[in-house]
Amino acid sequence: MTKHSNKKSRFVILISGRGSNMQKIVETCKNENWSADISAVISNNPRASGLDWAKDNNINSISLDSSSYSDRDKFDSDLSSEIDKYSPDYILLAGFMRILGHSFVKKYYGKLINIHPSLLPAFPGLNTHSNAIASGVRIHGCTVHFVSPELDSGPIIAQGYTNVFTHDTVKTLAERVLMVEHKVLPSVAHWLTLGEVTLNNDNKAIILNDHNGLFYL
Ligand code: GRF
Numbered sequence: 001m002t003k004h005s006n007k008k009s010r011f012v013i014l015i016s017g018r019g020s021n022m023q024k025i026v027e028t029c030k031n032e033n034w035s036a037d038i039s040a041v042i043s044n045n046p047r048a049s050g051l052d053w054a055k056d057n058n059i060n061s062i063s064l065d066s067s068s069y070s071d072r073d074k075f076d077s078d079l080s081s082e083i084d085k086y087s088p089d090y091i092l093l094a095g096f097m098r099i100l101g102h103s104f105v106k107k108y109y110g111k112l113i114n115i116h117p118s119l120l121p122a123f124p125g126l127n128t129h130s131n132a133i134a135s136g137v138r139i140h141g142c143t144v145h146f147v148s149p150e151l152d153s154g155p156i157i158a159q160g161y162t163n164v165f166t167h168d169t170v171k172t173l174a175e176r177v178l179m180v181e182h183k184v185l186p187s188v189a190h191w192l193t194l195g196e197v198t199l200n201n202d203n204k205a206i207i208l209n210d211h212n213g214l215f216y217l
Pocket of ligand 1: 017021022050094095096178
């Protein structure tokens with residue numbers, strides 16, 4: 001359903017590190033004048049350099065140190081309390097390196113979007129670039145998907161791909177995949193602000209208005 005109201009979409013972005021995907025979303029939102037507010041950036045890693053960038057850009061920046069929690073559910077519930085302060089329409093996991101529990105995911109199902117650095121369902125989990133090289137695939141990339149309780153397996157919204165060259169190292173491949181990530185995630189975020197991404201009854205992500213959900217670097 002295309003959005004008809006003039007209400008701005010509110011995003012909370014979760015990060016764990018440098019936050020280059022978050023930066024791209026913030027910059028594209030500003031440059032393209034989206035009807036959206038980046039309400040807050042939350043990191044589970046207090047040393048994440050992305051937090052400094054967000055602060056410097058006058059975005060509410062919150063650090064919630066996951067390493068200081070022995071109880072996963074308690075972290076999830078504190079994170080949820082922080083998120084709920086901003087009543088976001090969407091929560092974007094942009095390089096957020098922490099697995100969220102089932103009740104957290106269920107609470108926000110349909111609002112929680114992740115970017116994963118592989119062409120899912122290939123290479124879920126960690127070390128996606130080295131796994132891609134080791135497996136000999138000639139294509140690799142990233143996936144933006146709704147988060148479901150099973151890791152890296154929620155409904156796929158968009159994907160971006162690049163070649164895997166014989167001379168690629170983990171570093172060179174990761175750099176190219178990141179460049180395509182920087183196209184895919186801001187595009188999906190923009191479609192969300194327009195109300196043009198939705199879930200159907202079969203739990204498949206639907207992109208409206210003929211937006212192309214396939215990106216290439
Ligand atoms: C990205 O490749 C993301 O897909 C992965 O971690 C990286 C984070 O990069 N999960 P950044 O923090 O957005 O720069």
